Amino acid sequence: MRYENLQAGSLGRRLLIQLLIVAGILSALLYLAVRSVANQAAEASHNNILGASATAIAEQLGSGSEGINIDIPYSAFSMLGAISDDRVFYRIDTDDITATGYEDLPLPASTPTTSKPTYYSALFRGTPIRAAAQLRVIPINDKPVSVLILVAQTQQGQNAITSRVANTAAALGIGFFLVAGTMSWLATRSTVKPLYSVANAIGRRGAHDLRPLRSPVPSELTPLVDSLNDFISRLRGTLNRTETFMAEAAHHIRTPLATVRAQAEIALRQAETNSSRKTLRTVIRAVDESSRSASQLLDHAMISYRSDQLSLDAFDYTELVQDVVNATSAIAELKDLEVNTILEPNLQLVGDRVLIEVALNNLMDNAIKYSAPDSTIDVQLTQTDSGIRCDIRDAGRGLSGLSQSSLSERFKRGENVKDVVGSGLGLTMVEAIASAHDGHFSITENPGGGTCATLLL
Amino acid sequence: MRNTAVITISVILGLTIWFNTALAFDIEDEKLFEAKGSARTVSIISTTDLIYFAPLIDAFQEATPNISVQYTVASSKELFKAIYDEQADYDLVISSAMDLQVKLVNDGLTQAYTSSETASMPDWAHWRNHLFAFTQEPAVLLGSKKMFAELNLPENRQDIITLLRENPDKFKGKIGTYDIRDSGAGYLFATQDARQSDVYWRLAEVIGSLNPTLYCCSSKMLAALESGDIALAYNVMGSYASAVLKDDSNGFIIPLSDYTHFMLRTALIPKQADSADLAGRFIDFLIGATGRELVQEVAGLPPIDGEALATQLHFRPINLGPELLVYLDKIKRRRFLKDWSDAMIRQ
Numbered sequence: 163m164r165y166e167n168l169q170a171g172s173l174g175r176r177l178l179i180q181l182l183i184v185a186g187i188l189s190a191l192l193y194l195a196v197r198s199v200a201n202q203a204a205e206a207s208h209n210n211i212l213g214a215s216a217t218a219i220a221e222q223l224g225s226g227s228e229g230i231n232i233d234i235p236y237s238a239f240s241m242l243g244a245i246s247d248d249r250v251f252y253r254i255d256t257d258d259i260t261a262t263g264y265e266d267l268p269l270p271a272s273t274p275t276t277s278k279p280t281y282y283s284a285l286f287r288g289t290p291i292r293a294a295a296q297l298r299v300i301p302i303n304d305k306p307v308s309v310l311i312l313v314a315q316t317q318q319g320q321n322a323i324t325s326r327v328a329n330t331a332a333a334l335g336i337g338f339f340l341v342a343g344t345m346s347w348l349a350t351r352s353t354v355k356p357l358y359s360v361a362n363a364i365g366r367r368g369a370h371d372l373r374p375l376r377s378p379v380p381s382e383l384t385p386l387v388d389s390l391n392d393f394i395s396r397l398r399g400t401l402n403r404t405e406t407f408m409a410e411a412a413h414h415i416r417t418p419l420a421t422v423r424a425q426a427e428i429a430l431r432q433a434e435t436n437s438s439r440k441t442l443r444t445v446i447r448a449v450d451e452s453s454r455s456a457s458q459l460l461d462h463a464m465i466s467y468r469s470d471q472l473s474l475d476a477f478d479y480t481e482l483v484q485d486v487v488n489a490t491s492a493i494a495e496l497k498d499l500e501v502n503t504i505l506e507p508n509l510q511l512v513g514d515r516v517l518i519e520v521a522l523n524n525l526m527d528n529a530i531k532y533s534a535p536d537s538t539i540d541v542q543l544t545q546t547d548s549g550i551r552c553d554i555r556d557a558g559r560g561l562s563g564l565s566q567s568s569l570s571e572r573f574k575r576g577e578n579v580k581d582v583v584g585s586g587l588g589l590t591m592v593e594a595i596a597s598a599h600d601g602h603f604s605i606t607e608n609p610g611g612g613t614c615a616t617l618l619l
Numbered sequence: 620m621r622n623t624a625v626i627t628i629s630v631i632l633g634l635t636i637w638f639n640t641a642l643a644f645d646i647e648d649e650k651l652f653e654a655k656g657s658a659r660t661v662s663i664i665s666t667t668d669l670i671y672f673a674p675l676i677d678a679f680q681e682a683t684p685n686i687s688v689q690y691t692v693a694s695s696k697e698l699f700k701a702i703y704d705e706q707a708d709y710d711l712v713i714s715s716a717m718d719l720q721v722k723l724v725n726d727g728l729t730q731a732y733t734s735s736e737t738a739s740m741p742d743w744a745h746w747r748n749h750l751f752a753f754t755q756e757p758a759v760l761l762g763s764k765k766m767f768a769e770l771n772l773p774e775n776r777q778d779i780i781t782l783l784r785e786n787p788d789k790f791k792g793k794i795g796t797y798d799i800r801d802s803g804a805g806y807l808f809a810t811q812d813a814r815q816s817d818v819y820w821r822l823a824e825v826i827g828s829l830n831p832t833l834y835c836c837s838s839k840m841l842a843a844l845e846s847g848d849i850a851l852a853y854n855v856m857g858s859y860a861s862a863v864l865k866d867d868s869n870g871f872i873i874p875l876s877d878y879t880h881f882m883l884r885t886a887l888i889p890k891q892a893d894s895a896d897l898a899g900r901f902i903d904f905l906i907g908a909t910g911r912e913l914v915q916e917v918a919g920l921p922p923i924d925g926e927a928l929a930t931q932l933h934f935r936p937i938n939l940g941p942e943l944l945v946y947l948d949k950i951k952r953r954r955f956l957k958d959w960s961d962a963m964i965r966q
Contacts, residue, residue, distance in 0.1 A: 232950045232951075233950075233951065233954065234945050234948050234950075234951055235945075236814050236942055236945050236946075237942075238945070239940070239941045239942040239944055239945050240938070240940065240941075240942035242941055242942075243938070243940030243941045243942050244940075247746060247747040247940075248941075249724070249725045249726075249727065249747075249941070250725060250941035250944060251725075261950065262948050262949055262950045262951075263948070287727060289727065318747075
């Protein structure tokens with residue numbers, strides 16, 4: 163049965179989203195950092211070129227007979243032309259009067275010093291420019307004359323660099339986000355994986371597997387697994403008490419039943435009337451049935467106990483099957499049944515010999531019980547890829563449409579077996595033993611009538 | 620009374636303004652190449668004479684029908700004035716004055732143009748996608764065959780100095796060169812020479828000492844060489860020389876191996892152009908494969924040829940760039956002209 167659980171979000175999704183948000187923030191920071199560093203570098207190199215150009219002009223200044231000699235060197239502008247196709251503007255002022263160049267070229271906000279060029283951005287005739295200003299003081303006739311040199315350039319080349327850098331930075335940011343995103347996804351998956359593996363370990367278990375979970379789990383999951391194991395052990399305790407109670411009950415019933423049967427036998431021998439004989443036979447039959455149920459309850463209790471702590475040994479499976487067939491041959495002969503065995507020799511099996519013997523006994527017992535008199539039982543033992551397979555085929559009344567799962571339910575019996583002594587515990591035990599050995603039990607109807615019980619270990 | 624005065628003043632003012640705009644720059648020649656059923660006109664102002672450009676315009680109109688072409692010829696200074704000061708209404712400006720063309724672009728009076736043709740140009744042949752070169756014209760030394768019949772040919776500028784120093788009598792009054800105070804091309808060649816090598820000033824000193832004749836233009840120098848007025852002409856536009864000189868001419872080109880400057884004839888589209896798209900098509904035509912062939916064959920001008928310049932290391936195209944503004948600086952120019960005059964003109 164499945165229960166629809168209320169879901170309160172997904173741990174994995176929550177973790178992934180948080181990691182992706184962090185990755186996104188880091189990518190954006192990376193983008194901005196690369197851009198700003200590269201833009202600063204581009205601006206600095208542009209400044210340097212403008213400064214070098216202004217300095218080159220300043221170096222050529224000299225005092226002549228008619229005042230200041232201004233002689234712009236060719237290289238002052240060719241170096242600007244070499245780095246980009248930008249437009250170049252210049253202005254040279256002597257004592258605040260424009261001597262040459264573009265008179266309307268904007269001045270820097272503060273007067274530059276003589277030591278280093280000043281750099282500034284401005285708008286010139288509607289176009290943004292970057293400019294360097296260099297101040298020199300030249301003595302003319304012993305009077306100092308200040309010369310201000312401005313060299314400016316439009317910023318098309320720098321903008322091209324900036325946008326190239328922006329593209330690179332964006333690609334870098336996106337690349338980083340993709341890598342970080344993939345890694346976040348992998349990290350989330352590997353973090354959530356132990357949860358699934360615990361869930362799977364529980365889900366894979368057979369219906370009667372009440373062993374505690376022993377697989378290693380991350381420390382965060384230990385409390386959960388501990389409580390789970392605690393819960394399992396309480397459940398097992400409850401079941402054990404039930405089994406013990408049943409075994410006790412069966413044991414306590416069996417002894418008085420034996421007494422009742424012995425007394426009934428004696429009474430039968432001494433009985434004089436047919437009706438009292440008939441009554442006594444019915445009593446004996448009922449006692450037999452009760453005692454058989456009691457011993458099967460005992461077996462069942464033992465199986466439940468042993469399944470938890472299997473004592474695994476290697477033994478000769480072929481020999482065991484042969485022994486079981488031999489042991490039941492006496493009862494088979496009573497019904498004139500012929501038992502054919504096709505056993506592969508010397509098949510070794512690792513398992514609980516006692517439990518497997520109980521399972522085989524039950525299957526043989528069923529086969530004999532439900533076989534028509536004077537028919538044949540085939541017992542076949544073969545090695546297959548998935549284990550050793552034991553088929554026990556009878557020519558009995560079959561399953562009359564009942565499914566195996568319902569037959570394996572405790573105390574459940576077929577519809578067509580009212581006349582045969584049985585408790586309905588046999589197949590339940592066989593199935594429990596098979597699953598305790600990680601094996602498989604199935605019971606099917608033969609095509610030509612009868613039943614085939616298959617135990618795969 | 621007052622109204623009349625106002626009207627009179629307005630009329631006078633209007634006329635003055637009209638006169639100013641109409642006569643602010645001088646043109647030398649003008650022709651309308653009308654296309655049949657044409658809807659649009661592209662107006663070109665150029666320094667190149669009509670005889671060189673008429674066949675190119677005819678070929679353009681054949682390739683691109685229904686476009687009339689208004690072709691105006693002006694000197695490079697007047698052309699610059701028309702665009703720089705007057706913002707005259709032209710769609711395409713073609714000039715051999717590289718420095719003035721660069722100044723027009725640098726000062727933001729032009730517009731960009733890009734096409735598959737401009738994208739395939741060599742880097743040195745255009746600037747900022749505003750200025751496109753379609754010819755490369757060398758500055759050459761011309762000599763008279765009569766004079767050099769018994770003299771060794773100079774191979775470089777140092778050789779010219781030696782030649783002139785050794786034969787002052789033969790060359791006195793027989794040397795011609797540009798008057799760079801008048802000629803834009805002459806000024807460009809002289810400044811590039813001065814920038815290239817110190818030898819230039821020594822050469823100028825020697826030429827100046829031999830009482831040279833100064834010319835406004837290459838054609839006059841060629842004519843003087845043919846008539847025997849001069850025996851040596853320095854910095855003549857090689858494109859004109861090749862077109863004019865025949866096998867039986869007296870003048871011939873003396874190749875120099877130290878360096879040869881190439882002037883680039885460039886085209887640009889002014890900002891205010893009404894038919895910038897047509898101007899762009901004309902540029903594409905000039906720099907395209909057909910145009911290059913026609914520039915060579917019909918106009919007799921050497922088209923852009925990156926390979927020739929790459930294989931001849933002493934061939935130097937003058938770089939299109941902001942450095943051409945340096946010699947346009949008024950102080951720099953005044954100074955250069957003074958130095959040149961001091962060297963070249965002795966009384």
